[in-house]
Amino acid sequence: MKETIHYLKEEAKKWPGATVNYREDWDCDYFGIEKKCFCMLGINKTGDWVMTVKGDPKENELLREQYSDVIPGYYANKTHWNSFLLEKSSFPDEQLAVFLRKSYTLVFGKLTKKVQAKYE
Secondary structure, X not given: OHHHHHHHHHHHHOOOOEEEXXXXXXXXXXXXXXXXXXXXXXXXOOOOEEEEEEOOHHHHHXXXXXXXXXXXXXXXXXXXXXXXXXHHOOOOHHXXXXXXXXXXXXXXXXXXXXXXXXXX
16 A cells, blocks of 8 residues: 555656645645645545545546445545545556546646646
8 A cells, every 4th residue: 555655646746836745634645736635645534545536527426336446525525526445446556646637637727827837
């Protein structure tokens, strides 16, 4: 599990403006850009590692229907966010990084054009 978590953090750090920091008040690793969250990575109440990312609502629903290891966003808007149970995940690390990147892209796209221009 440590390898997966390390891989996801390192991938995200490569993207323009992305930061990864431990957020003590939420007890998770907080992935952000311009103080906007695109991922939370931590342990849920039952002790499972969970990666929560933003996604397209229709795609989110399809993923939940097809994979038991994808659930509505843990402590997040259930329409726009999915949580991946990492220890039970049927996805390789590279595919998890694709979901993470999509979340980053969605959040980046909501930033003002002026802020986006800083990173392009």
